[in-house]
Amino acid sequence: MPVTLKLATSLDGRIATASGESRWITGEAAREAVHRLRAEHDAVVxxxxxxxxxxxxxxxxxxxxxxxxxxxxxxxxxxxxxxxxxxxxxxxxxxxxxxxxxxxxxxxxxxxxxxxxxxxxxxxxxxxxxxxxxxxxxxxxRLFVEGGGQVAASFLGGGLVDAIEWFRAPILLGAEGRPAVGPLAIAALAQARHFRRVETREVGDDLWERYARI
Structure with missing residues (x-):
């Protein structure tokens, strides 16, 4: 079963400020693209x-x-x-x-x-x-996983993610912001999950990066 993970983050991979504010990190064009992706899947998780x-x-x-x-x-x-x-x-x-x-x-x-x-x-x-x-x-x-950080980490850690649709806004939130992906318990680079970038495009002021699992 194909599983796609959607991430909408700052440049430094944050999905919200420390207080939880997240609307809207990415712009209108990126959000419209997400709606089109939803339409291509059976379920949003x-x-x-x-x-x-x-x-x-x-x-x-x-x-x-x-x-x-x-x-x-x-x-x-x-x-x-x-x-x-x-x-x-x-x-x-x-x-x-x-x-x-x-x-x-x-x-x-x-x-x-x-x-x-x-x-x-x-x-x-x-x-x-x-x-x-x-x-x-x-x-x-056809599952479209939208969040948050712990859910993303769980799907990634379980080796269940086949593709990533990553929307990156040109802002920085810093280490105190909430991460897009929670802990993965990776102690060595050899344990990292590997993906191949298949496409990059601009959507408004944001960058849309598409990845497939290797």
Whole structure:
């Protein structure tokens, strides 16, 4: 199953300031490109921290777009997603899945959310290989992973990322900013994940770099 990781960062690889401010690091042209990429995938995947902090819609919002919406998938072991969130409120309009490690919350189910239970890995986080298998069982075979840093690190650390779509804004946030990729527990360069740059283009003031796994 192809898994694409999207990163939208500062030049120094930060996705937010230390306080969590992140809207908007990249410009309008880059955000439009992200919407086009969403339209090419079956599902958009985020972690629960991103869902709680941003209350996103995770839909394709392009002028004149009338194609299918990708499913929205939240990695949410303890099912903390609020019934008042945009994702839950629109779950009957756009397919919405929560991936958990416990029995489905009846409140989410009643709102139209599809709760998928998978095995727990470390720190009770969902086992990502089980997540990918569960989503494939739902017919979702092209995944677009949008964040945040810990989710990106988990997919990368598990060797599950096939491509990276990296949007880089011409700003610097410094070491106190929040990193796009969390800890990978890499002790030597030989352990690093390797990717090949396949394309670079300008989108407005930002740079769009595309990578494929080697």
């Amino acid at each position: 985020v972690g629960i921290e991103t869902a709680l902090a941003d209350d996103p819609e995770l839909t394709v919002r392009l002028a004149g777009y009338s194609g299918p919406q990708p499913a929205r998938v939240v990695l949410d072991s303890r099912q903390r997603l609020s019934p008042d969130s945009r994702l839950v409120k629109t779950a009957r309009d756009v397919r919405t899945c929560v991936v958990a490690t416990r029995e489905p919350d009846p409140v989410l189910v009643a709102a139209g959310v599809r709760v998928l239970r998978v095995a727990a890995a470390r720190a009770n986080h969902p086992d990502l290989r089980d997540v990918v298998a569960a989503l494939a069982g739902e017919g979702l075979t």
